[in-house]
Amino acid sequence: MEFKVNSGMWGMMFGVPCIVADNFLKLADEAQIKTLIYVLRNNNRICTSDEIARAIGITPEQAEEALLFWEQANVLDSNSSQENKAVFSNGFMNFQPEPEVKVQENSQQNIKEESEERKKNDSSAGLKMSPSEIAEAVNDSSDTKSLFQLAELQLGNLNYTMQKSLIWMNSYLGLPVDVIIMLLVYCKSIDRVSISYIEKIAYSWNEKGINTLPLAETEINHLSETRTFVYAIMKAFDMKRRPTQSQMEYINEWQKASYPIPMIKYAYEKTVEQIEKMKFSYINAILIKWSESGFRTLEDVRNSEAEYKKNNTSKNTEAENSSFSDKYKSLINNI
Numbered sequence: 001m002e003f004k005v006n007s008g009m010w011g012m013m014f015g016v017p018c019i020v021a022d023n024f025l026k027l028a029d030e031a032q033i034k035t036l037i038y039v040l041r042n043n044n045r046i047c048t049s050d051e052i053a054r055a056i057g058i059t060p061e062q063a064e065e066a067l068l069f070w071e072q073a074n075v076l077d078s079n080s081s082q083e084n085k086a087v088f089s090n091g092f093m094n095f096q097p098e099p100e101v102k103v104q105e106n107s108q109q110n111i112k113e114e115s116e117e118r119k120k121n122d123s124s125a126g127l128k129m130s131p132s133e134i135a136e137a138v139n140d141s142s143d144t145k146s147l148f149q150l151a152e153l154q155l156g157n158l159n160y161t162m163q164k165s166l167i168w169m170n171s172y173l174g175l176p177v178d179v180i181i182m183l184l185v186y187c188k189s190i191d192r193v194s195i196s197y198i199e200k201i202a203y204s205w206n207e208k209g210i211n212t213l214p215l216a217e218t219e220i221n222h223l224s225e226t227r228t229f230v231y232a233i234m235k236a237f238d239m240k241r242r243p244t245q246s247q248m249e250y251i252n253e254w255q256k257a258s259y260p261i262p263m264i265k266y267a268y269e270k271t272v273e274q275i276e277k278m279k280f281s282y283i284n285a286i287l288i289k290w291s292e293s294g295f296r297t298l299e300d301v302r303n304s305e306a307e308y309k310k311n312n313t314s315k316n317t318e319a320e321n322s323s324f325s326d327k328y329k330s331l332i333n334n335i
Contacts, residue, residue, distance in 0.1 A: 124168035
């Protein structure tokens with residue numbers, strides 16, 4: 001199949017800088033390309049991010065990110081007089097006869113040299129790297145090129161923010177390519193592919209020294225078990241939202257203590273029965289008391305209940321009651 005330009009459509013035209021076609025067709029994502037085309041078409045007036053978003057069907061945040069991408073690529077110049085707005089005005093396009101991409105030599109080495117200065121940063125937000133420098137990093141490093149190619153298989157077309165994030169995880173955190181890809185596969189499997197979530201896990205892996213495939217696999221198994229345990233708790237408590245940070249601390253302790261889900265659910269039911277609301281500290285107190293009394297399963301608790309009820313309805317004296325049932329009476333009635 002062959003195509004040719006429809007000359008009848010050339011009554012009105014606008015230009016696209018050669019630098020875009022030569023350097024950024026692969027690096028730029030769909031929102032960035034659409035944003036640039038819209039701005040180029042309206043090069044005789046100011047375009048705001050809100051207007052662009054409405055016109056091309058993206059969010060204002062995506063529009064702002066796209067505008068920043070093209071500004072850092074030296075295709076657009078921001079209008080600094082418009083404070084706190086992503087505004088780009090007439091005359092911003094660099095239509096020099098032979099546009100060149102400004103790149104920093106040895107960009108990979110510069111990233112490593114600056115890593116100590118960014119050591120306290122727990123995200124890629126502090127990494128100042130233009131799209132041109134990213135392109136240079138890809139050309140200079142086979143590892144970076146391979147990382148981008150493998151990441152695209154998991155996440156699709158990579159936008160500028162994700163590209164910068166991948167370089168940050170690899171060059172600053174020091175995570176190998178295969179470990180980063182395993183992380184991406186895990187995040188995709190649980191439908192959590194936001195940059196902030198991925199970077200949060202990547203940073204924690206760096207802190208824990210997780211930098212090999214076996215260590216990453218072990219950590220992912222742990223994360224999967226924790227996720228399953230949390231969802232089981234949410235279902236048992238009929239929770240409609242994810243647990244808060246303080247609630248997660250209790251849940252993590254219950255998982256470490258190996259409390260069975262049925263036993264935790266019963267403690268929840270006892271809590272609602274006693275105080276008519278869900279309160280994690282109260283549930284936790286019941287579980288601790290049960291554990292201290294030697295109860296390890298829901299069956300242990302129910303057997304103690306049955307024994308207590310049996311002895312409570314008999315005519316035996318208090319001294320004749322079993323110490324086991326006394327423990328249950330004490331821990332439930334005195335929490």
